[in-house]
Amino acid sequence: MKLTVDALPDLSSGAVFLATGGGGDPYVAFLATQKVLAEHGPAELIAVEDLDDDAFVAAVGGVGAPTVSLELLPSIDDPGIALEAFESHIGRKLDAIVSFEIGGGNSLIPLIAAAGRGIPVVDGDGMGRALPEAQMMTYPIAGIPSTPAVALDYAGNMATFSTDTTATYERHIRNLAQAMGGMITTVEHPMSGKQLKSSIVPGTISFSIEIGRILRERRGNAHRILAPLREVFSRSLYGELCHIYTGKVVDHSSAIVGGYDIGEAVIEPFHGVGPNLRLNIKNEFLLATINDQIVASVPDLITVLDYETSTPINAERLRYGQRVTVVGVGCPDYYRSARALAVVAPRCFGFDCDFVPLDELAAHHQPLI
Amino acid sequence: MKLTVDALPDLSSGAVFLATGGGGDPYVAFLATQKVLAEHGPAELIAVEDLDDDAFVAAVGGVGAPTVSLELLPSIDDPGIALEAFESHIGRKLDAIVSFEIGGGNSLIPLIAAAGRGIPVVDGDGMGRALPEAQMMTYPIAGIPSTPAVALDYAGNMATFSTDTTATYERHIRNLAQAMGGMITTVEHPMSGKQLKSSIVPGTISFSIEIGRILRERRGNAHRILAPLREVFSRSLYGELCHIYTGKVVDHSSAIVGGYDIGEAVIEPFHGVGPNLRLNIKNEFLLATINDQIVASVPDLITVLDYETSTPINAERLRYGQRVTVVGVGCPDYYRSARALAVVAPRCFGFDCDFVPLDELAAHHQPLI
Numbered sequence: 001m002k003l004t005v006d007a008l009p010d011l012s013s014g015a016v017f018l019a020t021g022g023g024g025d026p027y028v029a030f031l032a033t034q035k036v037l038a039e040h041g042p043a044e045l046i047a048v049e050d051l052d053d054d055a056f057v058a059a060v061g062g063v064g065a066p067t068v069s070l071e072l073l074p075s076i077d078d079p080g081i082a083l084e085a086f087e088s089h090i091g092r093k094l095d096a097i098v099s100f101e102i103g104g105g106n107s108l109i110p111l112i113a114a115a116g117r118g119i120p121v122v123d124g125d126g127m128g129r130a131l132p133e134a135q136m137m138t139y140p141i142a143g144i145p146s147t148p149a150v151a152l153d154y155a156g157n158m159a160t161f162s163t164d165t166t167a168t169y170e171r172h173i174r175n176l177a178q179a180m181g182g183m184i185t186t187v188e189h190p191m192s193g194k195q196l197k198s199s200i201v202p203g204t205i206s207f208s209i210e211i212g213r214i215l216r217e218r219r220g221n222a223h224r225i226l227a228p229l230r231e232v233f234s235r236s237l238y239g240e241l242c243h244i245y246t247g248k249v250v251d252h253s254s255a256i257v258g259g260y261d262i263g264e265a266v267i268e269p270f271h272g273v274g275p276n277l278r279l280n281i282k283n284e285f286l287l288a289t290i291n292d293q294i295v296a297s298v299p300d301l302i303t304v305l306d307y308e309t310s311t312p313i314n315a316e317r318l319r320y321g322q323r324v325t326v327v328g329v330g331c332p333d334y335y336r337s338a339r340a341l342a343v344v345a346p347r348c349f350g351f352d353c354d355f356v357p358l359d360e361l362a363a364h365h366q367p368l369i
Numbered sequence: 370m371k372l373t374v375d376a377l378p379d380l381s382s383g384a385v386f387l388a389t390g391g392g393g394d395p396y397v398a399f400l401a402t403q404k405v406l407a408e409h410g411p412a413e414l415i416a417v418e419d420l421d422d423d424a425f426v427a428a429v430g431g432v433g434a435p436t437v438s439l440e441l442l443p444s445i446d447d448p449g450i451a452l453e454a455f456e457s458h459i460g461r462k463l464d465a466i467v468s469f470e471i472g473g474g475n476s477l478i479p480l481i482a483a484a485g486r487g488i489p490v491v492d493g494d495g496m497g498r499a500l501p502e503a504q505m506m507t508y509p510i511a512g513i514p515s516t517p518a519v520a521l522d523y524a525g526n527m528a529t530f531s532t533d534t535t536a537t538y539e540r541h542i543r544n545l546a547q548a549m550g551g552m553i554t555t556v557e558h559p560m561s562g563k564q565l566k567s568s569i570v571p572g573t574i575s576f577s578i579e580i581g582r583i584l585r586e587r588r589g590n591a592h593r594i595l596a597p598l599r600e601v602f603s604r605s606l607y608g609e610l611c612h613i614y615t616g617k618v619v620d621h622s623s624a625i626v627g628g629y630d631i632g633e634a635v636i637e638p639f640h641g642v643g644p645n646l647r648l649n650i651k652n653e654f655l656l657a658t659i660n661d662q663i664v665a666s667v668p669d670l671i672t673v674l675d676y677e678t679s680t681p682i683n684a685e686r687l688r689y690g691q692r693v694t695v696v697g698v699g700c701p702d703y704y705r706s707a708r709a710l711a712v713v714a715p716r717c718f719g720f721d722c723d724f725v726p727l728d729e730l731a732a733h734h735q736p737l738i
Contacts, residue, residue, distance in 0.1 A: 089529075155533055157530075157532045157541065158531040159545075160528060160529040161528050162527040163527075164524055172526065172528060176544060179543070179544035179545075
């Protein structure tokens with residue numbers, strides 16, 4: 001399938017929906033992708049089944065605190081430079097590229113790299129959403145080493161990594177991302193087509209386009225878009241979509257701590273009647289609570305939509321006074337395995353609670369509208 | 370010249386003298402060097418003049434907070450592994466090795482690497498002392514790029530670096546050293562024999578052995594060793610040695626901040642009469658003040674000797690109650706150039722004062738004994 005410039009608006013808004021607040025605002029990456037596709041022609045999007053088992057693939061994307069990318073804008077050249085540096089470091093050409101996460105800018109950066117080089121992008125990603133740390137990707141959960149990896153900063157400084165575990169890789173790359181200005185481009189998780197088939201969350205790029213199309217065609221009040229969204233999710237590898245809350249943002253804090261965006265948002269009902277919703281943020285929306293009761297938690301998806309237009313809002317774009325609708329989506333089954341929950345359950349983020357799937361929680365929870 | 374096991378005790382105690390408190394306690398590195406030389410035969414120490422102009426040289430050593438190396442002991446294998454990784458990264462074999470700094474463990478680590486590989490070590494170093502940051506070395510001051518560089522941690526994790534400036538390299542390597550456990554081995558500043566000739570502080574390994582010999586032969590009260598030390602320094606590329614203070618350590622603080630040892634020590638006269646001496650530490654002893662008046666400052670050398678034995682004491686070994694004699698030594702002329710002072714003057718460490726050479730200060734300062 002050819003991915004043309006026309007598909008980019010839907011892809012990027014759908015990817016912000018799936019990003020659950022993280023992945024970085026895609027606007028500048030969108031402009032860059034537009035330019036690259038206009039110059040080099042459409043990107044080739046292939047299904048993972050169409051990849052040779054012995055094809056050589058790596059994941060490309062941005063690593064850092066999403067707020068940084070609002071000021072340190074992503075460069076059109078960096079994905080290509082990082083790719084070349086990676087190939088020269090490892091001494092082998094890549095046959096295809098895949099995304100870390102179908103989240104915001106990180107859904108587009110692989111397209112910039114691939115289209116510039118004339119190699120395909122695999123339809124899918126390593127998270128099915130966005131998550132803040134490398135070891136939370138499906139690739140390392142499936143046992144694929146993260147390194148050799150290459151990191152490139154805005155000024156052309158470069159580093160390579162070779163680590164024993166992905167947790168170590170995450171610590172090293174995060175510290176370097178901080179030293180390199182807060183947001184870098186990395187090429188990592190080199191793997192075979194066979195390894196990718198065993199670990200990818202498949203089809204998420206085309207699924208983002210589908211979500212984006214609904215967001216565009218049904219643009220308007222968030223409550224009216226829930227039905228068509230629910231319908232499209234019911235046909236996907238994700239769980240059910242449910243309405244969590246509607247209200248206005250009354251508190252929002254964000255700080256860059258340890259190279260991540262760490263924050264909290266509080267949303268109260270439009271007319272001030274009823275309990276507030278609290279969102280905990282580490283790059284992504286991780287935990288939603290009402291009266292200290294969990295109503296949705298990572299690895300399930302928590303997405304914030306603008307109430308008037310249904311536009312999904314990245315965590316770093318959340319502002320006091322925004323009127324929003326919060327929805328939850330069950331994560332792909334992959335993330336409900338013990339092996340995945342060992343690295344993505346709420347406790348992995350320091351929350352003192354176990355993961356309870358959204359469908360079990362939703363049974364006890366009445367949407368407040 | 371063959372550097373045998375017999376030379377190591379003098380080399381390491383002399384190197385602690387020149388380390389001005391930093392460079393890392395050399396004891397474990399000493400044991401490792403002893404073992405390597407016993408296995409592989411003596412290391413070859415060559416004068417920089419005997420190096421071919423087109424020889425390929427790099428600097429090898431430990432980077433981190435010296436206190437860490439008291440618990441995370443240096444490994445006998447790491448210098449060799451780092452060397453091999455560097456050569457494979459850069460695709461070229463090294464002809465010789467040189468030290469970052471003639472300071473503590475960092476005077477011995479190059480010997481471990483070189484003797485294990487059967488290549489020579491160049492007599493000299495990139496500081497003539499120890500200093501806490503990479504851009505303070507004579508190599509980058511002379512314009513030699515720090516990268517490509519390789520870093521290796523205690524667990525075998527590896528990274529490579531390519532940076533635009535040495536200040537950037539320092540930021541990256543320091544952040545990674547923190548992420549890698551606080552103390553790592555690096556191979557950096559690849560250069561030609563010609564470049565090394567233009568930048569090395571020459572002869573400091575053999576000079577350390579000379580200092581060490583005096584410390585051994587004249588072991589005893591620190592005041593009685595000052596005359597022979599003064600004599601040997603007067604024949605060296607260093608400035609004059611002068612006595613700064615004698616007393617006991619009454620305050621000592623140390624914290625690992627930003628990957629460095631940051632601390633302060635206060636020394637008072639033996640009988641409590643007269644003003645105290647204050648030492649400011651960033652890995653090394655950087656500033657000595659009496660009543661807020663500077664009596665010695667970086668880049669001049671400030672060294673603390675045990676009062677009873679004249680053994681030089683590393684900053685991380687300073688303890689409450691130690692009876693010590695503090696001496697100052699004028700730095701090599703190299704560090705008095707405007708270009709060098711731009712990166713090593715007291716202001717580069719956040720002290721609000723200009724560098725005044727020790728000989729000018731000494732004129733106003735009466736030793737307190």
